Amino acid sequence: MSTRMGAWLLGLALLAASAAAQDNQKQSQDEGQPATTNVSGARYPLIHSDLRITFRVKAPDARKVQVQGGDGLGKGPFSMVRGEDGLWAVTTPPAVPGFHYYWLLIDGVAVNDPASETFFGYGKPTSGVEVPEKGVDFYDAKNVPHGEVRARWYHSSVTGQWRRAYVYTPPDYDANPQTRYPVLYLQHGAGEDERGWSTQGRMNFILDNLIAAGKAKPMLVVMDRGYAARAGAAGAPAARSGPFAGTSAFEDVVLKDLIPMIDSTYRTLSDREHRAMAGLSMGGGQTLQITLRHLDTFSHIGVFSGALFGKFDPKTAYGGAFSDPTAFNEKVRLLWLGAGSGEERFVKSARALHEALERDGIKSVFVESQGTAHEWQTWRRALYDFAPRLFRDKK
Amino acid sequence: MSTRMGAWLLGLALLAASAAAQDNQKQSQDEGQPATTNVSGARYPLIHSDLRITFRVKAPDARKVQVQGGDGLGKGPFSMVRGEDGLWAVTTPPAVPGFHYYWLLIDGVAVNDPASETFFGYGKPTSGVEVPEKGVDFYDAKNVPHGEVRARWYHSSVTGQWRRAYVYTPPDYDANPQTRYPVLYLQHGAGEDERGWSTQGRMNFILDNLIAAGKAKPMLVVMDRGYAARAGAAGAPAARSGPFAGTSAFEDVVLKDLIPMIDSTYRTLSDREHRAMAGLSMGGGQTLQITLRHLDTFSHIGVFSGALFGKFDPKTAYGGAFSDPTAFNEKVRLLWLGAGSGEERFVKSARALHEALERDGIKSVFVESQGTAHEWQTWRRALYDFAPRLFRDKK
Numbered sequence: 008m009s010t011r012m013g014a015w016l017l018g019l020a021l022l023a024a025s026a027a028a029q030d031n032q033k034q035s036q037d038e039g040q041p042a043t044t045n046v047s048g049a050r051y052p053l054i055h056s057d058l059r060i061t062f063r064v065k066a067p068d069a070r071k072v073q074v075q076g077g078d079g080l081g082k083g084p085f086s087m088v089r090g091e092d093g094l095w096a097v098t099t100p101p102a103v104p105g106f107h108y109y110w111l112l113i114d115g116v117a118v119n120d121p122a123s124e125t126f127f128g129y130g131k132p133t134s135g136v137e138v139p140e141k142g143v144d145f146y147d148a149k150n151v152p153h154g155e156v157r158a159r160w161y162h163s164s165v166t167g168q169w170r171r172a173y174v175y176t177p178p179d180y181d182a183n184p185q186t187r188y189p190v191l192y193l194q195h196g197a198g199e200d201e202r203g204w205s206t207q208g209r210m211n212f213i214l215d216n217l218i219a220a221g222k223a224k225p226m227l228v229v230m231d232r233g234y235a236a237r238a239g240a241a242g243a244p245a246a247r248s249g250p251f252a253g254t255s256a257f258e259d260v261v262l263k264d265l266i267p268m269i270d271s272t273y274r275t276l277s278d279r280e281h282r283a284m285a286g287l288s289m290g291g292g293q294t295l296q297i298t299l300r301h302l303d304t305f306s307h308i309g310v311f312s313g314a315l316f317g318k319f320d321p322k323t324a325y326g327g328a329f330s331d332p333t334a335f336n337e338k339v340r341l342l343w344l345g346a347g348s349g350e351e352r353f354v355k356s357a358r359a360l361h362e363a364l365e366r367d368g369i370k371s372v373f374v375e376s377q378g379t380a381h382e383w384q385t386w387r388r389a390l391y392d393f394a395p396r397l398f399r400d401k402k
Numbered sequence: 403m404s405t406r407m408g409a410w411l412l413g414l415a416l417l418a419a420s421a422a423a424q425d426n427q428k429q430s431q432d433e434g435q436p437a438t439t440n441v442s443g444a445r446y447p448l449i450h451s452d453l454r455i456t457f458r459v460k461a462p463d464a465r466k467v468q469v470q471g472g473d474g475l476g477k478g479p480f481s482m483v484r485g486e487d488g489l490w491a492v493t494t495p496p497a498v499p500g501f502h503y504y505w506l507l508i509d510g511v512a513v514n515d516p517a518s519e520t521f522f523g524y525g526k527p528t529s530g531v532e533v534p535e536k537g538v539d540f541y542d543a544k545n546v547p548h549g550e551v552r553a554r555w556y557h558s559s560v561t562g563q564w565r566r567a568y569v570y571t572p573p574d575y576d577a578n579p580q581t582r583y584p585v586l587y588l589q590h591g592a593g594e595d596e597r598g599w600s601t602q603g604r605m606n607f608i609l610d611n612l613i614a615a616g617k618a619k620p621m622l623v624v625m626d627r628g629y630a631a632r633a634g635a636a637g638a639p640a641a642r643s644g645p646f647a648g649t650s651a652f653e654d655v656v657l658k659d660l661i662p663m664i665d666s667t668y669r670t671l672s673d674r675e676h677r678a679m680a681g682l683s684m685g686g687g688q689t690l691q692i693t694l695r696h697l698d699t700f701s702h703i704g705v706f707s708g709a710l711f712g713k714f715d716p717k718t719a720y721g722g723a724f725s726d727p728t729a730f731n732e733k734v735r736l737l738w739l740g741a742g743s744g745e746e747r748f749v750k751s752a753r754a755l756h757e758a759l760e761r762d763g764i765k766s767v768f769v770e771s772q773g774t775a776h777e778w779q780t781w782r783r784a785l786y787d788f789a790p791r792l793f794r795d796k797k
Contacts, residue, residue, distance in 0.1 A: 046526045047629070068465075068510040111513075115463040118513035119504075125520045125527040131441045131529060132520040148555055148564045155548040155569075158600070160543055169543045174550075181667070184579040205553070234442070272576070 011164070031331035042123070044106075044137040049122035051096075052136050058101040060136060061267045062111075063233050064120060067093025069113050075100065079138070080351060103400030104140030105384025106127055106207050108133045111339045126207050129199045132185035135207065146209040151219035152178030158206045163264045165256055170231065172265065174209055174273065177218055177225035188280035189272045189398040190227045191307075191321025192261065193390075194290030201232045213390050223394040229269055233290055234258045258297050262304065274280070283397050285309025285343070287386045302338050307397050309343040311389040312381055315356040321367045332368040340401075342371040343393050349380035372396070437518070439501075439532040446491075447531050453496040455531065457506075459515060462488025469494070471504025473744060473775035474533070479507055491541050498744070499535030500779025501602050503528045521602050525593045530602065532542075541604040541782050544661040546614035547573030549601045554667070558659045560651060562633030565626065567660065568596045569668065570606055572613055572620035582669045584676035584793040585622045585710050587656065588700075588785075589685030596733045598625045602778045608785050619790040624664055628685055630655045653692050657699065678792050680704025680738070680790035683748075694720035702736040707776055707785040710739075716762045728765040737766040738788050744775035767791070 039053040039061065051063040056236040062074045064087070072095040073084035078103050087095035108128045110117045119125055125132035157174045177188065193210065195203035204210040210228060217223035236257040270277040284305050286294040291313025300303040321329040329335055344361050346354035354375055361373035374392050416490035434448040446458040448720065457469045459482070467490040468479035475497050503523045505512045514520055520527035541675065552569045552618050588605065590598035599605040605623060612618035630779040631652040665672040683691040686708025693700040724730055727760050739756050741749035749770055756768035774780040 064511070066509070066511045069461075104536045113511055113513070114465075116459070116461045116508055116513075117516065118508070118511075119520075119527065120419070121512065121526055125514075125685070131516055132514065150557065155552040155554055157552045158604075158606075159550055160548045162545065211553075211555075269609055331465075350494070 020173055034400075040292070041329075042138070044124050044135050045122055046124060047261075049124055052120070054138060056102065056135075058138055059098050060102055060108075060138070060375065061096060062087065062096040063090070063094055064111060064122070065094050069093075071112070071114055072082060073112040074109060075112060075236050077107035077138070077382050078102030078383070079105055080107045080109060080136075081095075081381050087182070091161060102136075103379060103382075103384070104138050104143070105379060105382055105387070106135055106137050107382060108135055110134055114133055115242065115297055119161055127200045127202055128198055140384070145216055145391050146213050147216075148212050149216055149219075151215055152213055152241045153215050154178045154180065154207075154218075156211050157270075161264065161268045162219055163235070163260050165237060165259045166235050169199060170264075172232075172269075173205055173230040174269070175205070175214060175228035175230075176273070177227070178215065179225060180198045180274075184274075187276045188227050189276050189283070190229060190269060190273075191394070192229050192231070192265075192282070192284040192307040194233050194284075194293055195230070195286035195287030195288055196286075200234075201230050208387055208390070210387075210390060213387060214394060217391070217394055224398045226394075226398065227269070227273055227275060229265065231261070231265055233257055233286070233293055254293050254296055257293060258300075262296055262301060266304070279306045280340070281306075281398060283298075283307035283309070283341075285311060285390075286313075287311040287389070288314065288381065291315075295325065297329035297330070300310070300329065306339065307341040307343075308339060308347075309341075309393045310354045310357070310388070311386050311393075312346040312350060313344070314353075315344075316352065319360060319363055321363060321369070327366065329364065329369055336368075336370050339370075341396050342369075343374070343389075345374035345376065345392070346387050347376040347379035347381065347385035349378060350385070353381060355386045404508050408425065426661075435522045437533070438654045439519050439530050440517055446517055447515070449531075449533060453499065453533055455497055455533070456491060456493040457482065458491040459506060459508075459517070460487070460489050460714045461508055462648055462788050464488075465491070466509055468507040469504060470507060470512075470752060471529075471531070472496030472502040472777050474500055474777050474779070475502045475504060475531075491573060497531075497533045498774060498777075498779070499538070500682060500774060500777055500782070501530055501532050502777060503530055505529055516612060517530075518571030520599055522595045523602070525594050540611055540725070540786050541608050542611075544611055544614075546610055548610050549573045549575065549606055549613075551606050556659065558630070558655050558662045559629050560632060560654045564658075565629075565655070566596060568600055568625040570600070570609060570623035570625075571666070571668070572622070574620060575609065575622075575669075576670060578588070579669075580763070582671045583622050583670075584618055584678070585624060585664060585675070587624050587626070587660075587679040587788070589628050589679075589688055590625070590759050591681075591683035591685055595629075595764055596625050599623075600623045603782055605782075605785060608782060609789060612786070612789055613715065615759070619793045621789075621793065622664070622668055622670060622719055624660065626656070628652055628681070628688055637737070639672070641721075649688050649691055651690060655693070656692055656718050661699070668791075673702045674699055676701075676793060677733070678702035678736075680706060680785075680788060682706040683709065683776065686710075690720065694723035697723065697733050702732065702738075704736075704738040704784070705740075705752070706750045706781050706788075707741040707745060708739070709748075711747065714755060714758055718756060724762065725758065725763055731763075731765050732779070734765075737793050738769070738784075738791065739766055739770065740769035740784050740787070742771040742776065742780035743773035745780070748776060 018377045039055040042052045053061040072087040075084035087097040120134040126135040152224040154177045159172050159234040181226045237256045284294045298308045344357045346357045376385045376388045416487045428789045434450040437447045448456040467482040470479035480492045482492040488593040515529040517528040521530040549572045554567045632651045693703045739752045741752045769781045771780045
């Protein structure tokens with residue numbers, strides 16, 4: 008029996024293995040390494056040592072196949088060339104290190120690459136390719152104690168629906184049942200969801216490594232879905248909510264549902280001194296809107312590549328939160344602003360806000376990520392700089 | 403500033419919303435409901451009240467578009483018809499309730515549907531559609547206490563790599579820091595991975611509901627990735643392992659790495675009486691192979707749609723585990739066999755094994771799932787029947 012079952016299992020395995028797996032042997036003399044974001048056994052996308060990337064897909068009957076993706080991949084779309092056996096391939100110019108969303112255009116239809124994992128971005132599952140950064144490992148799994156990322160379902164009184172939050176608990180959380188921890192609320196960008204920070208962002212490895220090195224305090228990190236529609240809202244059928252249905256409902260979810268649930272479910276330090284919020288892009292805008300209106304609830308604020316494009320009047324912006332610099336500096340322990348040098352509009356506006364606040368006597372931190380665009384490498388670096396500044400003892 | 407930022411955020415939101423979102427208004431008079439597996443805002447796939455499903459995709463330049471999927475969708479591929487604006491659509495015959503993998507064939511290339519979430523199956527992210535079963539809610543999120551599904555990274559001495567296991571902890575796990583729990587090891591099928599049981603399978607809701615009803619004992623459920631290649635194995639580059647690299651290495655991972663890690667990390671009852679293993683399809687084969695060779699480690703066994711197609715000799719099979727019926731019945735608290743009536747080969751072989759064991763005086767349970775095939779509805783039902791039988795007090 009075991010032999011026959013073995014043969015059957017092997018058959019299943021061969022079914023499961025994609026055609027790409029067979030390329031491993033055929034082309035093992037090629038230079039380059041399969042991206043870590045490839046599905047198991049897939050050789051392409053292949054990252055060359057100079058960070059050029061070769062993409063390949065089998066599409067014998069297609070007339071036109073292209074690759075297109077995030078800024079760091081270069082200015083696409085890149086036209087693929089049909090080779091023997093209907094295999095289309097292209098090698099792009101050297102990419103910026105980090106994580107890039109991408110997709111294939113097959114006869115004009117944007118579809119995912121069967122050879123890559125998908126990541127929720129652009130409002131749907133989207134292919135991604137991880138390009139290593141030489142000598143940089145702060146977001147890799149290392150031989151240090153690891154925390155957990157927990158999927159936590161809770162009912163929202165605001166939306167009338169069940170929601171899922173992801174909660175990072177630090178490595179010693181279960182081992183120290185008497186210890187209470189500060190909490191960082193950490194939000195994704197538009198078109199992404201609660202999974203973004205722990206998959207694309209690798210926030211768990213970043214925190215594990217910082218905590219192991221003694222550079223960041225052990226903390227909980229709560230990542231929620233940044234979309235919400237009020238229960239019974241017109242045009243929002245009960246089972247669904249659009250990708251962006253307004254920040255005001257989400258603000259209420261955070262204040263009325265999420266924070267109380269987290270504080271009653273986990274061993275938190277529940278005063279404002281031990282509660283931070285940060286977010287990227289849309290999540291940065293949500294962070295400013297929510298924290299500045301609730302400084303009795305939050306003490307540390309992080310805006311990663313936030314959308315700060317409007318005219319700024321420190322006397323009136325955000326309901327006058329900046330109108331009394333002395334009071335603001337006393338209350339807000341950290342206001343972190345930053346963006347990548349490759350996302351000009353975002354970095355200019357973040358710097359401008361930082362400088363305007365400075366002129367007004369309001370303390371903030373401004374950090375520019377060199378060479379990266381409106382993409383996850385900017386935000387991994389932002390978290391790596393931001394997290395160590397949280398919850399330090401008051402001087 | 404807030405107005406401008408609002409406008410910018412709204413712009414992002416519109417970008418993020420797929421074209422399908424706009425169908426909501428245009429076609430709201432249509433009968434049917436968007437599948438819960440659709441991405442937010444997507445109207446199609448649309449489930450009609452008789453369980454026919456309408457699929458739709460925009461592909462103006464394609465010459466041929468089809469839908470194909472799991473058995474319960476019906477015998478495809480279903481050819482889509484090109485309508486105005488390059489929208490292709492088809493309505494399939496009534497589907498079997500449950501979760502079905504599916505994909506589009508666009509000019510012959512199998513790709514995912516941009517309108518659906520993806521699920522890891524067939525060795526890669528694959529579109530899925532959830533078809534409701536009338537009056538059945540045992541796998542839905544209900545107003546009961548919810549457990550967590552935790553992503554846990556650990557280092558394997560067998561493979562030399564970091565692995566990720568998913569660990570379900572029952573609702574009261576954190577609140578009862580003195581309580582220890584039994585453990586079920588629960589495996590996915592070929593081409594799937596450690597995410598399968600909690601996404602496609604909804605095992606967390608099944609357990610939450612059973613525990614809330616007092617029908618199952620609170621337990622931990624550990625779901626690992628059923629693939630492993632030994633460290634340094636020829637042809638297995640360090641960073642990669644094929645989708646099925648042999649059960650022997652996986653057996654060693656379970657025995658030497660996973661179980662010790664779980665027992666030292668979580669508050670488990672670590673004797674054999676409180677350890678079960680079950681799996682579906684390939685995972686069922688792995689379960690038999692691992693548990694029957696290690697009856698000092700496991701006391702409860704579940705084989706869901708397992709691959710049991712060979713000739714069976716109870717005297718010699720599985721190293722003679724069945725050769726002494728009295729000893730076996732004394733030691734093994736539960737041997738559960740089952741499959742769906744719609745997967746003829748699997749259900750026949752499971753019944754045949756059950757009957758062969760019975761003739762030999764070996765106790766086992768056989769359960770047939772009516773109307774379902776080699777798909778997740780069969781395995782949700784299997785877990786719902788299996789879990790309540792675990793870890794009951796000895797009579």
